[in-house]
Amino acid sequence: GLRALLLLLVIVALALALFARLRDEEWVTLWLVAVGMLVFLAIQFVYVRDHLDGGNFERMNTVFKFGFQSWTLLALAAAAAVPVVLRLLGRLHPLLPSAWTGALLVLVGAGAVYPLVGTSSRVATRFSPHPGPTLDGLDFLATAAYDNDDHHILLHDDRAGIDWLNRHVAGLQVVYSNDREFYRAYGVRIAANTGLPTIYGNGHEGEQRPHTLIDPRVTDSTTLATTGDIPTTIALLRKYGVNYVYVGPLERAFWTPSAVIKWETMASKSVDRVFEQGSVRIYRVRPNLVVPPVASLPPAVAENGELAMREAANTADPTNGSAAFGLATLYLQLKRPEDAARVLQAAAGSNPKDVPLHQLLGDTEAGLGHADAAQTALQQAVDADPSMGNLNKLATVMIKLSRWAVAEQALQRARTVAPSAPDPLFTFGELYRLRNAAGDRERAVAAYQAFLQAAPADAQFRTEAAQHLQELK
Template sequence: MEYLLVVRWLLAFAVLGGIAYPLTARIFRGFPAGGIGFSPVVALAVSTTVALWVGRVAYGDWTAWLGVGALLLVSAAALPVGVDRKALVDRRIDVGDLRGVVDLEWITERTTDPSAATSSAVVFLAAFLFVVAIRAADPAVVPVGGEKFLDYGLLRSILRAETLPPTDVWFAGEPLTYYYGGHLAVALVATLTGTPPAYAYNLGLAGAYACLVAGAFDLARAIAADRGLAERGAARAGALAAVLVGLASNLVPAIGIALRTLPDPAARTLAGLVTTGGPEAAETLLADTARFHYWTASRVIDGTINEFPLFAFLNGDLHAHMLGAPFLLFGTAVAYAYWRTPQSSIARRRGLLVGVVVPFLGTLAVIHTWDLPTLLGVCWLALAFAPASPVTLLPGGDRLRSVLRSRLDSGPLRTEIERTSGALAVTVVLGALGFVLAAPFLLSAGGQQTPALVDPADRSALGALVRVHGVFLAGFLLYLLGRFPSGRLPLVGGVLALAVAGVLVGVPAVALVGPILVLGWVASRTGRDVGFETTLVLAGAGLVGLVEFVHLSELAGPGRLNTVFKIYFNVWVLWGVALGVVLALAYARGFSVPATRSKSVALLGGVRARLPDQRAASRVVVVVLVVSVLPYAAFALGGHFAANDAGTLDATAHLEENRSAEAAGIRWLDAHATREDVLLAAPGATRSPEGLAEHPGEPGPYTWEANPASSFTGIPTVAGWDHQVGYRGTEAYYGRVADVDRAYAGSDAERVAVLREYDVRYVWVGPGERARYGEDVSIGDLRGVEIAFETDGVRIYRVDHDRLAA
């Protein structure tokens, strides 16, 4: 395996993170180790932002180094005034003089636990090597089971680009409309480390996972420390969050294991009740351990995708929702940095929002646009529940606050107007400013997405929701009920009534997240010993409930499939951090706070005396909850390593063994084509608009024959996979499909016209083209078109436009 490349990437993250640390420590002042776990993400965010803006004028390898230079300047500016910045920039630093140059007291003020940096580094390293091991066993970019062809094509197109956005690899001549910022970040690190694209693909996956898990560790540890847990307890919270975000799955495997311990008739009956999906769904659930397949747990709710990070990184797509996750977590951590800033520090609070969140929103839109509403929602809740009043952020905020307090009596109404409405006003301003920065991308992006109501028949079933979110819901419900030690019976009754109402009105999600929303909101408003972890609980619960009522209608996926897919992934990240803190608090103190003595307590006193100690019982519950989400990792990883042993990180190595003819053509094209060239190949479509294709359903997307040359080289093709319908519209995409069909199967005049219209330089004739147009497909009988490369299975024609004629 390519150990040197692994070391290069680790060194790159270490150096970039070290450069970014002054900026990170200023943003995350007071976090253990100054939030050092977020330093690599901060470095990538700054570098990617610079590349996105500069790249609109010109882009090349130098852009990566320009990003590093910008990072140096921004980090130098973040140092305290007492630091000799000029000495740092001029590199006139003696190791012996380092203590005099760097203000160690300033660093200490922002680092409550300097030794915690070691644990953050260990978490990052372990997570990085974990995914390296997974990808080294099976590094292949394949068309089935995901979006690897698309993702590798995006990476290759960026590395070939002269400006940004790059040309769409599956829609030649047009700029990319897909969110590509995460792929750009991977390309920047690949450039800095001199890594070939075939290796950068898998190392980029390892880097994204490590940033995500290290960020979860640092954020949960910081929240737990502020909630009063000692160093060990805070570290336990971080470790639990890292496990829940990086290794945990939903309850599908655990339920399958539990059911299989029962007699067969009982197991089948209970499986039917849990799945509410008929005999086939029950059989699938019961088969999880006997015939385990890693895919099953990601498709639980009908008509949707329910991914979690371990599934995604094991599956191995270098996809935007995965690359965006560590950036979303960084934005969430900034919201927490605001949350913990006192009201008197108004300059810092404004600086975090306007100086960090706003520019970050502009970049996040290009990394993964779906993360924008999630982060804005988190910011709104952070503003609404932070100790500092959000109204004070607005011009004349103190006066407005005084007016509100003079005209409204103290109570819930005034609180919600000042806090909730004030937070919404500030969030709207942040969103508007972020939209201005993101406008160059958002206004050019395709998708034709429109909000739509969810058909009641498409709403999630109760059993499926429990299988997906059960562990989170159980942990949060126990935790929040424990915040109300007195008068709990009426509260439990109200929660149960809300749950029953949700089921009766046909929205099971309300039955599950409604009580959490109510309990979390009331607990946060009434000072019931909760912190930012409950803000994250509310954010996730709101998102889970929201997608039961509205979704984005789009051509890229049927119904609410894509909406649930993207939003649920974000929910998992937010809830993973929150549950890590909740379980650490429960392990240290128990789920319930001490109750004041009441009649109900007296009546139950005899029973309580016979029960285990509350903290001991809570620890058992914590262990059970954590263990219940780990079987997937054991089964999926065991199966993965048993079935795969490639021993390389080369994403294209498998081509030589499995697709040798195409591999030779791809290598030749990669070496000879320039970034200005256009490739003609059969589209990854399922129909032929004018009936010219002999087999209109071939090659279809998600197949080896569909656009391998453009996907593996980054050379744009006239019409790629039918994904383009989601970005360009049906008419635009299938108009091009018709043109490609004419080029291969039309008259000579039509073929020449297409080659000229799209300025085609190379024509690919391989298995996909023969499958679509017949074994005798050829384009070499046109004058100006001649064979440039040939193997047993592939011909590549070169088009000379000066000589081109029918």
């Protein structure tokens, strides 16, 4: 069927291009069609063997990578063919060009629905608040926040760190940072946003390169992220020629405390701190690494040193949102949520528009069981930016605190703000499943089903939604 049709189209296009007496523009148009169809025909028979080989999706990468090129060629051919078609139709009947143009406009209008509706839908599911129209692809970092593996990650300090690297680091100098996968965890974000190489690019590198090359790097990168042993750290820095180490919010969330602290231990000995803002520190590795006389500093001593610096900055200006956020993050790492809540509360009033700060305060208060304080903080974030993401965040935390009415109201607003966004549908399912009032079982089933229909195939909560749906049925 499809293969025969493609073959027929290729034969006709080639025959016309090779043997018909054509104008130059007609000849070029036919060759664009012929080559585009040839590529489509080829990927019906041949695929590049990659990590998906042997499964249901083995042709996927070949089809979409080569298919994009075919669609580009055919789009160019279609544009070039318009005056040719109009001229030929005009020879047949004077009304045909107008009729054909009307039909073409209908098709183009139907196709234009996707960029108009699809773009707004896509924007609605991005980080919030949206920075607005801009040519700067990093503007979203100033307010972006997301949850991953029970960690609430705020990226506003990363913007300054990435800008510093882009301004001050030339050439291909190796920067070691968190190597969690890029797609959902936003790992290796430093390499992605600076172009600077790192030890291991999680995700596609593991899919497209031999494991004999990748596995040692995975092991060594994990060691750097977990060990507090300085000789081991220096040996690995030497092994991979690391020039800079980046410690930011993602690293503090997923590296072990000793792995974070060791860089301050090594400062002015094996590395030099060259940048600091909020939760971000960048260290330059010295060319001739020197092993400190003490292999590792007791964690309590190192933590106290870090803590003293951040407490001093917070004491100097308790209303500084960035300083309060950094100190609160450290308090949470040290299992001191009450202190984290205290410093965040002190800064909250002076920073009413700081969405990440209020959300961190809300999460902290929720963890302490302070439902009223958590609701107030998260509501402040919504007041600052009533986006779908912030409303869904409020609902998610309120569900954990069994504040069903507040959660339901927030989700209704989220659906109004972004009717096509799938995330609130999943959260509605969670609300009804956990509340379990009269009729909630049916509502939960309907919400999960709607989420599975609306969410893309790789959506974060598809597996959980399917599992809950199966349990409810």
